[in-house]
Each structure stands twice: as C-alpha cells, then as structure tokens.
Amino acid sequence: MPRPNRGSIDVRAQVDGAQTFYLRLTVDGRRHRVRLGSDREGWTPGRAMVALEEQLAEIRAGTWQRAELAAGPTAGEENDLTFRAYASSWLEDNMLEWRPSTISDVKWRLESHLLPHVGEVRISRLTSRASPRSRPCS
Numbered sequence: 001m002p003r004p005n006r007g008s009i010d011v012r013a014q015v016d017g018a019q020t021f022y023l024r025l026t027v028d029g030r031r032h033r034v035r036l037g038s039d040r041e042g043w044t045p046g047r048a049m050v051a052l053e054e055q056l057a058e059i060r061a062g063t064w065q066r067a068e069l070a071a072g073p074t075a076g077e078e079n080d081l082t083f084r085a086y087a088s089s090w091l092e093d094n095m096l097e098w099r100p101s102t103i104s105d106v107k108w109r110l111e112s113h114l115l116p117h118v119g120e121v122r123i124s125r126l127t128s129r130a131s132p133r134s135r136p137c138s
Helices: 045-061 067-071 083-097 100-118
Strands: 006-013 019-027 030-038
Touching: 006 045, 019 045, 030 045, 030 083, 083 100
Parallel strands: none
Antiparallel strands: 006 019, 019 030
C-alpha cells in the first residue's frame, strides 16, 4: 500500500545563520522535497504554512506538479535548456545555502571542467558520450 498523501515544513539553519524553508511532501507514494526560500528572501514559518496548505490542496485536487517541473520548459528543442543555463540557474538557487569557499569551489569546477566540454549541450541530449572520454594519466 502506498504512503498516504501528506506534507510538512522543514527548516534548515545554514552556516551563515540564514534559515531555509522546504516542504516535504508525499504524493502518490513518492517523497518530494521542494525548496521555498530563505528568511533573507522573505520566507517565514507562516508563509511556509500557507505554501504547504496550497500544495496540499493541489494534491487533493489532483492538479499538483513538482514546482521545478511546473515552472520549467515543457517540450521542444527551443525550450530545452543548455547545460550552461541549467548550471547557472542551479548555482543561483543553491549558493545562498553554501559557504563562500564552497561557492568558489563549485564555480571553479564548473568553469574549468564541465562548461568547456558540455556547456552548450542541451540537457535532453546530455549522455555519457557528450563529453570527451578521459585520457589515461601518463
């Protein structure tokens, strides 16, 4: 029997003292974690509770979609993000929760290792063959 549809609020304290609010939802037996935002972005426990109630109402109505999927492109090559665009958006969404040294390290890894090889590849076409095979060390 699948898990019942339900949800709760999760608040995580970040290293810099900010608090980030998440929803933990169970929909059709699958667990989902949806990032709402941080207190620096105006999120409060009350606002998170309202968002939770809205999400639960959508689940009961059968219209719920994961927020990232609902807001993102649907289909078609012209709406398919490149890895560079996706990585930029991903970094922007997560960097408020990281230490400056982590942000610097992730940027370096992206710019030095990934973006030169797969930056312009569309996400839908990204496979293990999209990047050059690693060369053996000499």
